[in-house]
Amino acid sequence: MIEGSARYHAAMVERAAVFDVVERTIHKDLKLAGARVDDSTRMVGGDLELDSLDLLMLVTGIEKAFGVKLPANQLGPQTMATVGAFVDFAHGRIASNGQAEGRS
């Protein structure tokens, strides 16, 4: 691996932690420092006006931070329209991943 990834125990991840990673990625990696980021912030088609590369970096940011895979076929308007929708989606995937780990 070129870069290491900080991993959390998936079962213990709170939604706020996911939101923090999303907010940090938007401000730092997407170079939108100062942009207002809350649950209602629209990621596509308004407010942030993120493009497909921005969304790819957001997905990668979550995946690296929490060691989870976000299925590409579930990424779309419903899961990425707003920051809140994306955080909910990612948090749900992280939680279900943690439950799967707990069962294994």
Place this chain on the structure above:
Amino acid sequence: MSSAAARKLLESLPHRSPFRFVDDVHSVEAQAATGVWHVRGDEPFLGGHFPGRPIVPGVLIAEALAQLSGVVIGRRNEEAQRQSPQHGALAMVDVRFSIPVEPPAAIDLVTELERDIDDLYLFAVMAAVDGQCVARGRLALKAGLTPESA
């Protein structure tokens, strides 16, 4: 993958001299590749960058890393490449250069695919000289563009 197959993938890129900055591909997998750029010291751009003190331009090291990343895309889309060769266009570069590279130098190149969605590919990349990292960062390629449309 054999060196001949790796060479074939490298040749499938549209870049040619004097804008080919990967001389050899050592390994290619679906997620990563390694290669090398041998900077001799007589390349024309070094005459101006800089007179009396040649330094390999960082943007060209980033370009070399992008070209090697294009080889990974070629490896992943080998079947499609045979039907209709596709070439990636650089969509994003975020690379830090830690040490100036003075010629002659063998610049070792490493790229690892972090994630792809549709036709976008995000890579973590690193370049080193004599085992010492000279550049590190990320870049993105958008596949499917021909040289004419890029």
